Amino acid sequence: MMADYTVRDQVAVIELDNPPVNALGSAVRAGIYDGIRKADRDPNIKAVVICGKRGTFCAGADIREFDGGKNGPWITDIGDFIDNMKKPVVAAIEGFALGGGLEVALFCHYRIALKTVRVGQPEVQIGLLPGGGGTIRLPRATGLKNALDIITTGNHVPAEKAAKMGIIDQIVTGDIIEEGIKFVKSKCNIDTSLVCLRMKTVKYSGDLDDISEAAMTKVKSKFKGAIAPIVCVKSVINSAKMPYEKGIDTEKEHFQDLRHSSQSKAMRYAFFAERAITRWQLPSGGNYKTAKPLPVKTSGVIGAGTMGGGIALCLITSGIPCILVEQNQQFLDKGLEIVKAQLMRTVQLGKLSTEQAKKCFTMLKPTTNIEDLKNVDLVIEAVYEDLKLKREIFEKLDRICKSETILCTNTSSLHIDSIATATKRQSKVVGTHFFAPSYIMKLLENIYGTKTSAETVATVMKLGKTIKKVPVLVGSCTGFVANRMLKPYSEEAQYCLEEGSTPSIVDTVLMDFGMPIGNFQVSDLSGLDIGFRIKREAARKAGVELSKNSRFFLGQRNCGLIEKLYEAGRMGKKNGKGWYKYESLNGKPIVDPEVTMLIEEHCRSLGIERRNIGSQEILERMQYAMINEGFKILEEGLCTMAEEIDVIWIYGFSWPKYMGGPMYYASQIGLKKIYEKVCYYHKTFPYSMHWVPSSLLAKLSQIDLPLSEWGDVAQGRKLVNKL
Numbered sequence: 001m002m003a004d005y006t007v008r009d010q011v012a013v014i015e016l017d018n019p020p021v022n023a024l025g026s027a028v029r030a031g032i033y034d035g036i037r038k039a040d041r042d043p044n045i046k047a048v049v050i051c052g053k054r055g056t057f058c059a060g061a062d063i064r065e066f067d068g069g070k071n072g073p074w075i076t077d078i079g080d081f082i083d084n085m086k087k088p089v090v091a092a093i094e095g096f097a098l099g100g101g102l103e104v105a106l107f108c109h110y111r112i113a114l115k116t117v118r119v120g121q122p123e124v125q126i127g128l129l130p131g132g133g134g135t136i137r138l139p140r141a142t143g144l145k146n147a148l149d150i151i152t153t154g155n156h157v158p159a160e161k162a163a164k165m166g167i168i169d170q171i172v173t174g175d176i177i178e179e180g181i182k183f184v185k186s187k188c189n190i191d192t193s194l195v196c197l198r199m200k201t202v203k204y205s206g207d208l209d210d211i212s213e214a215a216m217t218k219v220k221s222k223f224k225g226a227i228a229p230i231v232c233v234k235s236v237i238n239s240a241k242m243p244y245e246k247g248i249d250t251e252k253e254h255f256q257d258l259r260h261s262s263q264s265k266a267m268r269y270a271f272f273a274e275r276a277i278t279r280w281q282l283p284s285g286g287n288y289k290t291a292k293p294l295p296v297k298t299s300g301v302i303g304a305g306t307m308g309g310g311i312a313l314c315l316i317t318s319g320i321p322c323i324l325v326e327q328n329q330q331f332l333d334k335g336l337e338i339v340k341a342q343l344m345r346t347v348q349l350g351k352l353s354t355e356q357a358k359k360c361f362t363m364l365k366p367t368t369n370i371e372d373l374k375n376v377d378l379v380i381e382a383v384y385e386d387l388k389l390k391r392e393i394f395e396k397l398d399r400i401c402k403s404e405t406i407l408c409t410n411t412s413s414l415h416i417d418s419i420a421t422a423t424k425r426q427s428k429v430v431g432t433h434f435f436a437p438s439y440i441m442k443l444l445e446n447i448y449g450t451k452t453s454a455e456t457v458a459t460v461m462k463l464g465k466t467i468k469k470v471p472v473l474v475g476s477c478t479g480f481v482a483n484r485m486l487k488p489y490s491e492e493a494q495y496c497l498e499e500g501s502t503p504s505i506v507d508t509v510l511m512d513f514g515m516p517i518g519n520f521q522v523s524d525l526s527g528l529d530i531g532f533r534i535k536r537e538a539a540r541k542a543g544v545e546l547s548k549n550s551r552f553f554l555g556q557r558n559c560g561l562i563e564k565l566y567e568a569g570r571m572g573k574k575n576g577k578g579w580y581k582y583e584s585l586n587g588k589p590i591v592d593p594e595v596t597m598l599i600e601e602h603c604r605s606l607g608i609e610r611r612n613i614g615s616q617e618i619l620e621r622m623q624y625a626m627i628n629e630g631f632k633i634l635e636e637g638l639c640t641m642a643e644e645i646d647v648i649w650i651y652g653f654s655w656p657k658y659m660g661g662p663m664y665y666a667s668q669i670g671l672k673k674i675y676e677k678v679c680y681y682h683k684t685f686p687y688s689m690h691w692v693p694s695s696l697l698a699k700l701s702q703i704d705l706p707l708s709e710w711g712d713v714a715q716g717r718k719l720v721n722k723l
C-alpha cells in the first residue's frame with residue numbers, strides 16, 4: 001500500500017507515500033480507500049487525518065498512469081465514502097495539494113495548511129479537467145467565479161489566498177500531523193454532514209448562461225485551439241446546473257474523453273519533456289548530476305537596449321542585484337525608462353505590488369563604467385550582434401572581472417568559441433540566448449562552447465530556473481537550435497509567396513494549425529531590417545554581392561523579397577508597414593495591396609510563374625523543412641534528445657503545447673511519411689540545402705522507435721542495425 005496507516009491518540013493518520021511527489025497512482029488511491037474504511041470500522045478511532053510524506057501532500061494523479069489502464073478504486077469512491085462518515089476527516093496539507101491531491105482534500109470535511117502551501121487544479125495544463133470531482137466540489141467550496149478562474153488557468157493558489165477563498169479552513173504553523181490531530185479532535189462532536197461539500201450549494205451572482213458565455217469567450221481567446229479549457233468551463237457550470245451526482249458522472253465522462261484526446265497526450269508528453277531536458281549532459285562527460293552550480297549573488301548586464309533591459313529585469317525581479325552597463329548616459333537613461341515601464345506593466349498586471357516593484361528597482365545599479373563589474377559573479381553581455389564588438393567586450397571583461405566570474409553572451413547566432421577565445425577563461429564563457437521580449441519569453445537557450453566547463457553550464461542552467469525561464473542546453477552552431485530551425489521554416493514561407501501565396505494566406509494557415517501568430521507577423525514585429533541585415537552580413541562574410549534580383553545566393557535558392565520590401569522603406573510594425581500595414585503601433589496587421597503588387601512584380605521580373613498553393617503544401621513545406629533540420633541537429637549531437645527541440649519550440653516560438661512540439665508532431669505523422677515528403681521536396685527544390693534529407697531521419701524512418709530513443713540512436717547509444 002502506498003499510504004501508511006498509523007494510529008495516534010485515537011486518530012487514524014493516513015500518510016500518502018509515493019516518492020517524489022506522492023502522486024495519486026492506483027496503489028495510493030487503494031491505500032487511502034482502505035485506510036478510511038479501516039478507520040471507520042474501528043470503534044477506537046474517533047477521527048482521521050490525511051497527509052503526505054516528504055513535506056508534500058500530493059501533486060495529483062500519477063500522470064504516467066493515464067496512458068495505461070491501471071485500475072484501483074476511482075478517486076471519487078474515496079469522496080463518496082468520506083461523505084457518509086460520521087467521524088471527521090481533515091486534510092493536513094504541506095507543500096502542494098494539486099489536481100487529484102486537492103480533490104482528495106476537498107473530499108475531507110476540513111482542510112488545514114501551512115502558510116507555504118500551494119493548492120490548485122492544474123489539469124487543464126495537461127489537456128484534462130479535474131476528473132475527481134474538482135469541477136463540482138471546488139465551486140461548492142469557493143463559489144463559481146473563483147472555481148472557474150482556478151480550473152481554467154491551472155494557476156497555483158497560495159495558502160492564505162486559498163483560505164480567504166474558503167478552500168482552506170485554517171492556516172497553521174508547526175508540525176502538520178500534530179496540528180491535524182489537534183484540529184480534528186476538536187471536531188469530534190460535530191455533525192459531519194454540515195461540513196460536507198457535497199451538501200453545499202454553489203454560490204454565484206448573475207445569470208448562469210451569461211457567466212457561462214463570458215467564461216467561454218475568455219478561454220477561447222486566451223487558449224486558442226485548446227479543448228480542455230472549454231470542457232472545464234462546461235463542467236464547472238454543471239456544478240451549479242445539475243444535482244451533485246449528475247455533475248460528477250458528467251465530469252467523469254468528460255475526463256475520459258479528454259484523457260484519450262490527442263491534445264492531452266501531447267501535453268502530457270510536453271510535461272515530461274520539460275523535466276527530461278533538465279537531465280543535461282556535455283559531450284565531455286559532465287552532467288547535471290556531477291556538476292555543481294556556482295552561486296550567483298550579484299550580476300551584471302552589458303547593453304541596456306530592449307534585450308539587455310529585459311534581462312536585467314529578469315534578474316532583479318528574481319532577487320539578484322544587477323549592474324546595468326551602457327556606453328553613454330543617454331543610452332543608459334533610455335534603457336532605464338524601458339525597465340521602469342516594464343516594471344509598471346508588471347504592477348498593472350498584478351504580478352508585483354508597487355512596493356515590490358520599488359524594491360526591485362533599487363537592486364538595479366545603472367552605470368557607464370564597465371569597471372563596476374569587477375566583483376560580480378556573472379555577467380550577461382547583450383549588445384548587438386557584432387563579433388568584433390563582442391570580442392572586445394569579452395577581452396575587457398576578462399581583464400576586469402574576478403577570476404571566478406562567469407561570462408555569458410546573449411548571442412542569437414555567433415559561435416561561442418569565436419567569442420570565448422577573446423578571453424583566457426574559456427571554461428567560464430557560455431551562451432545565454434534570451435528570446436524577445438526577454439522579460440516575457442520563457443525560453444533560455446544555453447549554449448556550451450568547446451571549453452565551457454560543466455560547472456559553468458550547471459550555473460546557467462540553475463540561473464535559468466531561478467529567473468523563471470525554461471533553460472535548455474544546446475551545442476554551438478550558427479543560429480544554435482532555435483534560429484537554425486527557424487531559418488528553413490521562414491525561407492519556405494517566402495518561397496511560397498514567390499510561387500503564388502500571400503503573407504496573410506501563409507499566416508492564416510499557421511494560425512489555423514495553432515501557432516499564436518504567423519511567420520510574416522513575427523517578421524513585422526522583429527523588423528524587416530533585421531532579416532535584411534542578417535542576409536547582408538552573410539553576403540559580406542562570403543565576399544559576394546547581395547542581389548535582390550537573383551534567384552540564387554551562395555549557391556542556394558534565394559528570395560529577394562525582404563530586400564525589396566526593405567528598399568521600399570517597409571521596416572515592419574515599427575514604421576507601420578512591412579509584410580502588412582498597421583494603423584498604429586498596437587494595431588492589427590492589415591493586408592496591403594501594395595505588398596501584393598510588389599510580390600507580383602517581383603515574380604514577373606524574375607519569370608516566376610505563380611500558382612495556387614494549398615494550405616497543406618504551405619504547412620508541409622514550412623514544417624517538414626524545419627523538422628528535417630531538427631533531425632540534423634540531433635544527428636550532429638547539438639541536442640542530446642528530441643525533447644529539447646520540442647521544448648525550444650514551445651517556449652521560444654509558442655508552438656502549441658497541445659501539439660507537443662515539432663518532433664512530437666513528426667512522431668504522430670510518422671517518420672516514414674515525413675522522410676518521403678522531404679525526399680520529394682528535395683527533388684522538387686534541389687537548390688535548397690534544407691531539403692537534403694537528414695541521414696538520421698532516413699535511418700529512423702525505417703524502424704519504429706519511440707521519440708524518447710531518437711537521441712540515443714543519434715548518439716550511438718542505441719545501434720539500430722542490431723535491432
Ligand SMILES: CC/C=C\C/C=C/C(=O)SCCNC(=O)CCNC(=O)[C@H](O)C(C)(C)COP(=O)(O)OP(=O)(O)OC[C@H]1O[C@@H](n2cnc3c(N)ncnc32)[C@H](O)[C@@H]1OP(=O)(O)O
Pocket residue numbers: 020021023024059060061062063064075096098099100101122123126128129130131132272275276
Ligand atoms: C485518479 C485521478 C483521476 C482524475 C483526476 C485527477 C487528475 C490529476 O490530478 S492530473 C495531475 C495534476 N497535477 C499536476 O499537473 C501537477 C504536476 N506536477 C507539478 O506541477 C510539479 O511537479 C510540482 C509543482 C508538483 C513540483 O515541481 P518541482 O518541485 O519543480 O518538481 P518536478 O516538476 O521536477 O517533479 C519532480 C518529479 O515528479 C514527477 N511528477 C510530478 N508530478 C507528477 C504527477 N502528477 N504524476 C507523475 N509524476 C509527477 C516529475 O515528472 C518529476 O519526475 P521526473 O524528473 O522523473 O520526470
